[in-house]
Amino acid sequence: MGPDVPLLNEYKQEFFWKRFPQTVLGGPQLKLGYCAPPYIYVNQIILFLTPWVFGGVGTLLYQLLLLEDYHAAVLSGGLMVIAASVVQIMNLCARRRTVTVERLQTQNILTDEEEFEFASCAGSETIKFIIPGKKFIVNTIFHTVLAGALCGLGTWYLLLNRLSSLYNNTGAAVMIFVFGWVTLCIGEYSLIINTATETAIFQAQDTYEITPLTRPMYMFAFIAVDLAHRFNATIPDLQQANQALHIIFLFLPLLWALGILSPVDAVFLWGMEQTLVFGLGGSAMSTNIRLVVMFLVSVGVAIGTYFIPSSLGVVLFTTGMGFILSLDFSQVELMFRSCCRSPDAQADLRDMPRSLGWRLGWKEFFIYLTVLLAALAEAGLLHHFGTISETSASSPQAIISYILISLLVVSWILREIQGAYIFYGVFRNPFYPQQIRNLKVFKQKQSGLMKAGIVRRLLINLVSPFAMIGFLAMDISLQSLHTVTLCIGFTRAFRTLWQNTEHALLEMVVIAIVRLAALKSNLVWWNSLGTGIQLLLVSRLLGLTSFAGFRTESCGSWFWREALATVLLILSIALKKAKHLKELYQRT
Incomplete structure (x- = not known):
């Protein structure tokens, strides 16, 4: 292709200039491929500016000191609900009017798009063209109420006095007021009148009419920050964020049109997956239904933990649910169907990949049950008899900390000797077969490496989880009942130690090293977080997580460098906070 070839030819340019303004403005079709009456464009412009008119009424009454700000917002929202209801009723009447008598359309197959014939300004064809309507009555009601809420909160969000006090500049307030209402009109039109063709799509077909909710939901997120700032005006960071978001609010139509949001x-769905993986200790699901179900179950476990009245009950509940939710339930249905002598289920069960080295069966079920009972017994006994209020070098939790450090070092050594080189590639591994000329020597060394791998697997999959259960069960943070940090932190911790054992072991070793290094120091800020939240922060600081979940890094030097850097970072932050609190205490 030469340099004179245009990026868009004439046909594509015509399509682009018809579609792009419609996407930017939220749905109005201001450029059609055929000659349409002027009232088609006038009606769309009137409907587009209607929310601004209602918001202007509320703003004017507030500026004249006739109404309070929240009363003005309620007035604008109520007017918008009435207008949206009238619009939807008009569409329903137009549909019923044309259901019984349907006119035959003689469409020219050579035309680029469907052409409409309009009889009058308020005719059925005109109404159905401008206002396509909703498929479901539930969406009609919900979108109408949502449009009223958006108009009311938008009026409150863009009050001139509020903007002037936020920026201390009348010119900036007027600019944000004008272009902010353009953004609100775009969201209202997309929600009530006609949904624009979005650049970024997730589902091929919008069966449940979710696309109209995209633009209003982003607006509600911006408005939520402003509401938080209204009720917490003393936080300077929140004020700066509110100022920045008011400016970004003006560029939302461009971000939507470019498909950035x-x-x-x-x-x-992405938020649920990230919360499930990083906040609740789960793993990514293969389907949306499984993701929603697992997310709701995990949230239910965290909420249930909040209402348990005793620390022993919290330990037993989180230990049991952490183990149960870490199992693979995809084979349970096939196992029960196989018991019912279903040939298809038996064939699928035979072809099912092995989980943890074996397929799920009755023998494995009893093995899982035995492990669960052993974990519950260990957690309950250690919490009841081993929990002490003071941390020392000889406390039971400190002893388990040394055991965890030893397990991490031994498992790392056993992993390193599986490769051809050790000590970060400096020396050749003497245990690794150097040549395959002598088959007997090769098999002997290979069998030794296999035994080392089996030992490492036993340490990781069996010994380490029980050691970590003991570390968590004796933690003093479990005494802080009915707190969000306890619910989220320990629900995640007791589940992660089964699902991501290696990384959970590394996280707890980092926590243990920090505590052992700071036995003679009082890290008030760090200790106030609780062990569960400490583990959550360490997991993020280590950088061992990816979008889909946890992944194992093969580079040993990177592994230890990041662990050491995380320990030093936590110690420096905690000591800095402790020094600051000490200075404040001395001043008072």
């Missing part, structure tokens, strides 16, 4: 269904 994700659809609302993709955002919610």
